[in-house]
Amino acid sequence: MDQPLLQVSDLRCAFPSSKRRDLFAPRQWIHAVNGVSFDIRPGEAFGLVGESGCGKSTTAKLILNMARASAGSVLYRGHELIGRSDAEWVPLRQRLQYVFQDPLGALDPRMTVLDQVIEPLVIHRLHGRERRRELAQELLRSVGLLTGQMTKYPHELSGGQRQRVVLARALVLEPELLICDEPISALDVSIQAQIVNLLQQLRRERGLTLLFISHDLSVVRHLCDRVAVMYLGRIVEVGRANELFRAPRHPYTRALVSAIPTLQPGTPQQRVRLKGEPPSPANLPTGCPFHPRCSMATDRCRQQQPELEGDSRNRAVACFHVEPPIMEVA
Known part of the structure; x- marks a missing residue:
């Protein structure tokens, strides 16, 4: 079994809320x-x-030092990323790249x-001028852009074309890990x-390794x-995706999977x-964070927080009431 390329352990991020109940009230922390x-x-x-606001994008930004972690560890090929200086991150940016949700805003x-x-190659001082141009053209062609589109500006392209440009810019440095943060949510279905x-x-x-963040479960299931x-x-x-979508075990996962539209009418x-609604991250419930919305919740759920525990089939669930799967989704 290959050693993990990326290991995230007990990663946490809390920041003070800008809102207060009154002038003299203690500042709330958003977890x-x-x-x-x-x-x-x-x-x-x-x-x-997960649902919007659950912390998916913040997790990605913590991994890439675009936000500061309060605690935890992120290992890339066994080397700690948390706490590195901006100068130490410069060579790492070649190996770890980020694809933003809004391609127009990213360009x-x-x-x-x-x-x-071409710009990332200039920033990292890779190759000569002519070779940079050749590599950029080859990569743009590989993501489906025509030669005539390469001299256009972002506003002259469609949303799908702009996202292809963002992908090309991320890939030109030949990264090992590509983090895609809702890269298709702003695009038409086709x-x-x-x-x-x-x-x-x-x-x-x-041979890319991919961290794909999305609220669209049908796309995640496919990819x-x-x-x-x-x-x-x-x-x-x-x-594993096929097992999790076929037989979800956590009550929250069951709710998400049950909402995926079926492709077979009738x-x-x-x-x-x-x-x-989900509780506020500034006022987390005691015990299991899901218990206010869970039909299976007991007093234990309200008082204790379940740990993410795995089994021999490479599944892990944070729930006190995990049973053999009771729901099968075709």
Whole structure:
């Protein structure tokens, strides 16, 4: 078994809220990420899913030092990333790249497509001028852009084309790990499929390791090898994608999976509906964070927090009432 390329252990991020109940009230702390642990193996596509606001994007930013961790560890090939200086991060940026949710916001409106893909090579002082241009053109062609589109500016391209440019710019440094943060959420459904197929192709051709963050479970099911489900800053279930979607074990995962539209008309669908809204990360409930919305909650759930415990099938669930799967999803 390969050693993990990336190991995240007990990662936490809390920051003070800007809001107070009154002038003299103590400042509240928002626990955006609250003890997240997972690992990603070389060549693997690992999905991180959950509702908006559960801490998925913050986790990605903590890994890449785009936000400061309050505690925890992130190991890349056995080397600690937390606490490194900006200067120490410069060579690491070549190996770890980030694809943003909004491609238009991620691109410089004053630079042509080609110049923006060349720019990372200039920053890292790689190759000569002509070779940089050749590499950028080759990569843009490999993600499906035509020669005439390379001299255009971001506003002259469609959303799907802009996302291809962002992918090309991230890949031009030949990274080992690509972190994609909701990369298709702003695109039309037909364009989403093109980008997902492109990611699969690039992964096969370049041996990429992928951390794919999304709230779209149908896409994650199609793209990823393993999946972790986040709720209120914590991972509540992790396992192989085919097993997790076929037979989810945590009550929150069951609710998410039951909401995936079926592709077969007339197929009965057992929808699991949750009560209420997720609690505020500034006012976390005692015990299990999911217990206010869980139909299986007991006094133990309200008082104790379950740990993420695994089994021999490479599944891990944070729940006191885990039973053999009671729900099968085709």
